[in-house]
C-alpha cells in the first residue's frame with residue numbers, strides 16, 4: 001500500500017516539521033488518555049478501603065483535569081494534522097493546475113474535461129481525507145493500543161490474552177476487505193468522471209442540445225450513468241456495511257470474554273476490583289480506535305486510488321516544452337518565418353477502444369513538403385479548400401503543435417531554440433474558433449497583457465472596429481461576457497479576439513479566418529487599420545475571401561497539404577488556377593448580389 005503513496009512523499013517531506021508537532025500532540029493526547037483508566041483503578045481500590053467526601057472530590061477533580069488536558073491536546077492534534085492536509089491539498093491543486101496549463105491542445109483531445117475536473121475535486125478530496133483524518137486516527141489507534149496493551153498485560157497477562165484473542169480476526173477481516181474496497185472505489189471514481197464529463201459537455205453544448213431537441217435523450221443518458229454511479233456506490237456500501245458491524249461484533253466478543261474471565265479472576269482474588277474496572281475501561285476505550293480502523297482502511301483505500309489518478313495527471317509531461325531552448329528569454333524577434341520542406345502529421349491520439357493497426361498505424365500526414373519564406377515585416381495570405389491544412393500550418397508557429405526539427409525557422413533559427421514564453425509573447429494569434437472567458441470585455445481584450453492601460457485597450461478595440469459597439473452596452477467595457485453576461489454575436493466575438501491579439505503589440509500576427517463573420521465593409525476597414533499597425537511586422541491571414549487576401553505581399557494556395565500556387569494577387573490571377581477561379585466566382589457572386 002505504501003508504494004502507492006510514493007507520489008505524496010515530496011509533499012509530506014515539505015511539512016515534516018508540522019507533522020512532528022502534530023505527532024507530539026498525538027503522543028501527549030494518548031499518554032494522558034492511557035492513564036485515565038489507571039486513575040479509575042486507583043480511585044476504586046482506594047474507595048474500597050473507605051469512602052470519604054474528600055477522596056470523592058479529589059478523584060472527581062483528577063478525572064475532570066485529565067479529560068480537559070486530553071481535550072486540549074486532541075484539539076491541537078486535529079488542528080495541526082488537519083491543517084497540514086489542507087495545505088497539501090492546496091499545493092497539489094496548484095501543481096495540478098500548473099501542469100494542466102502547460103499541456104498542448106492535443107492533451108485536451110485525449111482527456112475529457114469532466115474527467116480532469118473530477119480528479120481535481122473528488123480525488124483531491126479523497127487524498128486530503130487520507131492525509132488528515134486517516135493519518136490522525138491511525139496515529140491515535142496505534143499509540144493508544146500500544147499503551148493500553150502495556151497496562152492490560154500488567155493487570156493480567158492471561159486475561160489480556162483471552163480478551164484480545166478475537167482481535168486478529170478484525171485484522172484479517174480488514175486485510176481481506178481492503179483490496180476489494182480499493183477496487184470498488186476506483187470504479188466509483190471512474191464513473192464520477194464520466195458523469196462530470198457528460199454534465200460538462202451538455203452545459204457547453206447547451207445550444208446544440210436544444211437546437212436538436214435532444215434534451216430527453218440527454219436526460220435519459222445522464223440518468224443511466226447516474227444510476228450506474230449509484231449502483232457502484234451501493235456495491236461499496238455493501239462491503240462497508242458488512243465491515244463495520246463485523247468489527248463491532250468482534251469487539252463485543254472481546255468484551256464478553258473480559259466480563260466472564262475477568263469477573264472470575266476478581267472472585268478468585270487474582271485481580272482487584274479496581275484492576276477489573278480499569279481493564280474494562282481499556283477495552284471500552286479500545287472500541288472506537290478499532291472501529292475507526294475500518295473507517296481508516298476505507299480512507300486509505302480511497303486515498304491511494306485517488307493518489308494514483310492524480311499522479312497520472314501530474315506525471316504527464318507536456319509534449320512541448322523548453323527542453324531545446326538555447327536563446328536568451330529576452331531575445332527580440334524580427335518576425336521572419338521560414339518553412340523548409342515541412343512535413344507534418346498530428347500526434348496520434350491514443351484511443352483505448354481501438355485495437356489492431358488502426359490504433360498504432362502511421363498517422364496521416366496533413367502537410368507535405370511545404371517550403372515558404374515570409375520575410376520580416378511582410379504579409380502572407382493563405383487560401384485553399386477546407387481541410388487543406390491552413391490552420392495546421394499556422395498552429396506550428398506558436399508551437400501549439402511541434403513541426404519536425406529544422407523545418408520551421410524564425411529569424412533563421414529553429415523555432416525550438418526560443419523559449420516558449422519568448423516565442424508566444426511575440427505572437428498575436430486569433431484562432432478560428434473564438435473563445436472568450438466569462439469575465440468583462442475589458443478583461444477579455446486585456447488577456448495576456450494584464451498591465452494594459454485603458455487607452456491601450458480602447459485603441460486596440462478601435463483598431464478592431466468593436467469599440468463603438470462595446471461602448472453602447474450599458475456597462476461598456478465592464479460588460480460581462482458569456483455565462484454571467486451578454487452573448488456577443490459571432491462577428492463581435494471575432495473582433496474582440498482581434499483586439500486581444502493587437503493589444504499584445506506582436507511582431508507576428510496570425511488571423512485564422514478571423515474576419516469570416518464580419519461584413520465586407522467592416523472587414524475592409526479592419527484590414528486597413530491592421531496594415532497601418534502591422535507596418536514592419538509580419539502578418540499571416542487565412543481566409544476564403546479574395547477581398548481579405550488580395551493586398552497581401554504573398555498569397556499561398558494550399559491544396560491537400562501542398563502549396564499549389566504562390567505569388568502576389570496579379571501573379572496568381574495570371575496563373576489561371578485555383579486562385580483565379582475563386583476570384584472569378586466571388587466576382588460573379590458580388591455582381592449577382594448587386595444586380596438583385
Ligand SMILES: Nc1ncnc2c1ncn2[C@@H]1O[C@H](COP(=O)(O)OP(=O)(O)OP(=O)(O)O)[C@@H](O)[C@H]1O
Nearest residue numbers: 346366384385386387388389390391392393432513
Ligand atoms: N488536432 C487534430 N488532430 C488530427 N487531425 C487534425 C487535427 N486538426 C486538424 N486535423 C486534420 O488536418 C487536416 C487539415 O485541417 P486544417 O484545420 O488545417 O484545415 P484548414 O485548411 O484550416 O481547413 P478550414 O478551411 O476548414 O479551416 C484535416 O484533414 C483535419 O481533419
